[in-house]
Amino acid sequence: MIARLGVLALAAALAWAVLEPAPDRVELAPRVAAALHDTGAAHPVTAVLLGFRAYDTLLEVVVVLLAVLAAAAAPAGAGAGAAPPAPASAVLRAFANALVPVMLLTAGYFLWAGSTQPGGAFQAGAVLAAAGVLLRLAGVTTPLDVEHPGVRVGLVAGPAVFLAVFLSGALPELLLLVETLLTVSIAAALLGLFAAARR
Amino acid sequence: MSAGLAYALAGVLLFCLGLQALLAQAHVLRKILALNIMASGSFLALVGLAQRGGVPDPVPHALVLTGIVVAVSSTAFALALLRRLAAESGRTTLDRDPAP
Numbered sequence: 001m002i003a004r005l006g007v008l009a010l011a012a013a014l015a016w017a018v019l020e021p022a023p024d025r026v027e028l029a030p031r032v033a034a035a036l037h038d039t040g041a042a043h044p045v046t047a048v049l050l051g052f053r054a055y056d057t058l059l060e061v062v063v064v065l066l067a068v069l070a071a072a073a074a075p076a077g078a079g080a081g082a083a084p085p086a087p088a089s090a091v092l093r094a095f096a097n098a099l100v101p102v103m104l105l106t107a108g109y110f111l112w113a114g115s116t117q118p119g120g121a122f123q124a125g126a127v128l129a130a131a132g133v134l135l136r137l138a139g140v141t142t143p144l145d146v147e148h149p150g151v152r153v154g155l156v157a158g159p160a161v162f163l164a165v166f167l168s169g170a171l172p173e174l175l176l177l178v179e180t181l182l183t184v185s186i187a188a189a190l191l192g193l194f195a196a197a198r199r
Numbered sequence: 200m201s202a203g204l205a206y207a208l209a210g211v212l213l214f215c216l217g218l219q220a221l222l223a224q225a226h227v228l229r230k231i232l233a234l235n236i237m238a239s240g241s242f243l244a245l246v247g248l249a250q251r252g253g254v255p256d257p258v259p260h261a262l263v264l265t266g267i268v269v270a271v272s273s274t275a276f277a278l279a280l281l282r283r284l285a286a287e288s289g290r291t292t293l294d295r296d297p298a299p
Contacts (some may be wrong), residue, residue, distance in 0.1 A: 003222045011215040018207045018244065028258045044257035045264065053261060060265045067272035071279040122264055186268065193275035 040172025042116040049120065050175060054166055061159045061182060064189045068155065071196035072146050088139040096138035103131035111183050121158075121179040125186030132191040143195035144188070151188060158185025206247030213240030225292045227284070231277045238270040 032044045032052070039051025049057050107127040114120030135141045145151060158181040165174050217237035221230055242263045249259035285291055 004219065007215050007219045007222070010218065011211060014211040014214065014244075015208055018204065018211055018248065027252075027256075029254050029256045032257050045260045048257045048261035049264065053258075056262075056265055060269055063269055064272045067276045071276045074276075074279045074283045120264075122268055126268075190271065193272060196275065196279050 038172070040115075040175045043114065043118065043120075045118065046114050046120050046175075049122075050171065050178065054162075054171065058159060058162055058166065061162065061185065064186065065155060065159060068146060068189045068192045068196070071193055074196075088137065093138045093140070096134045096140060100131045100135060103127055103134070107131070107183070107187075111179060114179055115175060121182035122186060124179075124183040125190065128183065128187035129190035129194070132187065133194050136191075136194070144191040146192040146195070151192070154184050154188040155192065156185070158182040201251050203247045203249070203251035207244045207251070208247075210240045210242070210244030210247055213237070213243060215240075225294075227281045227291055227293060228278075230293075231274060231281065234277075235270065235274055238266065242266055 029044070032047060035052070036042070036044065036047050039047040041047040041050060107124040110119040110127060111121065111124040112119075114124070132141070132144070136143060146155070158178075161181045162178050165171050165178055171178065214237050217233045217235070217240060220233035221237065224230055224233060245259045245263050249256040281291070
């Protein structure tokens with residue numbers, strides 16, 4: 001009862017905070033627009049992600065990597081009794097066959113569009129990982145093995161190259177390369193998390 | 200009231216619904232889902248507040264993009280921990296350990 005009243009009071013306070021206009025708002029959008037050309041990106045969100053807040057993005061990718069490591073280090077154990085996956089239905093397989101090529105195309109488009117329109121490495125990586133999950137559920141592929149050397153290189157390539165390019169100061173010129181590798185790493189990390197959580 | 204404000208208020212509502220579920224539900228899976236709903240609520244509030252002035256502010260949008268990926272990763276880790284807990288102890292709640 002007390003908890004319920006507390007949540008109601010919090011809801012009222014938060015609603016008031018949302019409705020109350022901030023007294024001295026700083027308009028960030030014009031500042032971002034003014035400094036856009038320094039980042040090599042033509043879309044403001046991409047400019048913030050890989051330009052003004054690049055540290056944030058780098059550490060975020062590292063957090064994802066850490067989550068993969070942690071999830072792989074905490075296996076459910078022998079007694080988990082994970083039910084063997086049921087054989088995928090023909091409908092699901094046909095669905096995956098039809099959808100996965102479109103998803104790959106969409107991921108490539110998001111990556112390419114990211115510099116001038118909404119899109120970028122995170123969206124492309126998420127769509128790519130979703131395609132991988134669909135293939136896994138349809139029984140087409142085996143679970144991603146995060147201990148495989150190639151997979152490890154894929155996991156680390158994005159953040160490592162991002163850090164190297166960032167430190168060398170060539171980020172505005174090499175933005176697309178960094179975004180491409182980040183896409184691969186994010187997709188691999190999300191698939192690795194999916195495999196670890198299902199094991 | 201602008202559409203941005205309506206989204207922000209819906210985000211507040213989602214956050215508080217998630218908080219209530221986090222406090223009230225004992226099963227860890229439900230707690231993880233509640234945390235996800237709270238995260239979605241705060242993302243919605245941030246994005247809504249970012250465009251109440253008409254032109255969307257790119258900085259909160261980028262923050263939310265970062266937050267979504269971290270939320271997905273932490274959810275997957277929490278699920279792995281929950282499965283480990285269930286395998287080790289057979290429990291799916293976070294009650295205090297029974298007295299030895």
